[in-house]
Amino acid sequence: MRPWLRLWRFRGAPGRIVAALRRAGLLLAVPLLAVCLPTAGMAAAAVPLRIVAAERVYADVARQIAGPAATVISVLNNPAADPHLFEAAPSVARALANARIVVANGAGYDPWMDALLRANPVPGRQVLVIARLLGVPAGSNPHLWYDPAAMPAYADALARALTAADPAEASTFATRLARFRASLRPLDARIAALRARFAGTAVTATEPVFGRMAAALGLKMRNRRFQLAVMNGSEPGPAEVAAFDRDLRTRAVRVLIYNRQATTPATRRLLEIARRAGVPVLGVTETEPAGLSYQAWIGGTLDALEAALAAPPHP
Ligand SMILES: [Zn+2]
Known part of the structure; x- marks a missing residue:
């Protein structure tokens, strides 16, 4: 039974997106560096460390762990709207084209991210998918942030991604991660x-x-x-x-x-x-x-x- 997949069919998502959703975990995990050509003149260190998170909660945690070392934006921000009916604006694609780290929920919650990431490849961009970090199979309840295991797993993965993107700040990220983990106790x-x-x-x-x-x-x-x-x-x-x-x-x-x-x-x-x-x-x-x-x-x-x-x- 795949109730969450049915959801997207019911709400009119194109079959292409549904098909992509079935493979979402894998697709998002493909190291984008390996599948796209380097962009001329884009030295990684020269680009400010930008993080784009699909959902506000993941952006919030990213800010807590990255601190001033990164600028963070989130896509789904409106607590008065139904996120399952969301359609990404062109500004989201532009933001993703500049992001060094991207965070998505996965599990069928934000399938538009998968399509946008493939359409806007960036060399060296790291993509964290919470469903993959938790080992949540497609078709599961996608409201992962209500799982107490989600944020510790995400925070650890994000600290690793930040350290890979900006090794000079490794100890800062480690300190902030420890502080965040303590705040969850x-x-x-x-x-x-x-x-x-x-x-x-x-x-x-x-x-x-x-x-x-x-x-x-x-x-x-x-x-x-x-x-x-x-x-x-x-x-x-x-x-x-x-x-x-x-x-x-x-x-x-x-x-x-x-x-x-x-x-x-x-x-x-x-x-x-x-x-x-x-x-x-x-x-x-x-x-x-x-x-x-x-x-x-x-x-x-x-x-x-x-x-x-x-x-x-x-x-
Ligand atoms: Zn929901």
Whole structure:
């Protein structure tokens, strides 16, 4: 079953992109140096160290680890828009043509990056794909930043890439990496504490966006088929809708999680049923909100989740 691949078909991505997506991990891993001709006069050291990340969260972590040694831009920035409907503007291609390090989520989340990278080859450009770092197969839940293992793996790989691009700054990158890894410890402790307290608790969601963190917390996720249908842009079946409604009305779940970036009439209806039944609701986003670090974003979401899970039962 490849629900995430179906998503792209449903949303009208060309078959060419879907085919590329199947091979995305491999394609993005091809050392671009080996497949393109050197550009005349482009001495690597003369080019400022530019990083382009497909998603804002990866750009944020890149800034934390690179510090002033790099300029970092991100492509997906709008927490009010649905990233699955994104179409890259020409400015993205121009940014990639100047980037020494490129970061993509992979797993079918940002297939436009793969096409743009191939169309804009740069000698020596390093491409980090989070799905590959984590060994996530195509067709898996692509919301990888909600996996607590994602950022440590990414940070390590990025520090290696930065050091390769700018060896003179190696010790600076090592120091910044250590600081970043240390900053994750409170989050890890938080996750462990929530897991100890709430593992096995039944929750549900309109979409699988928070699924990897819910799994890390040991939460029992209900109505998965419904979530995949919504995610794939198709209508959940009547039996799935009825089961979801029943879970809310009978308060068989302690929390309803929804994606703030992709509300539809169907999800708004569920939010209303939850409100009337007294089931706490947690809104999450796919895109890191402006002004928040990864640590603050995830920490704040865990705070809100804890408050929802600990809410006293509705009278
Ligand atoms: Zn999503």
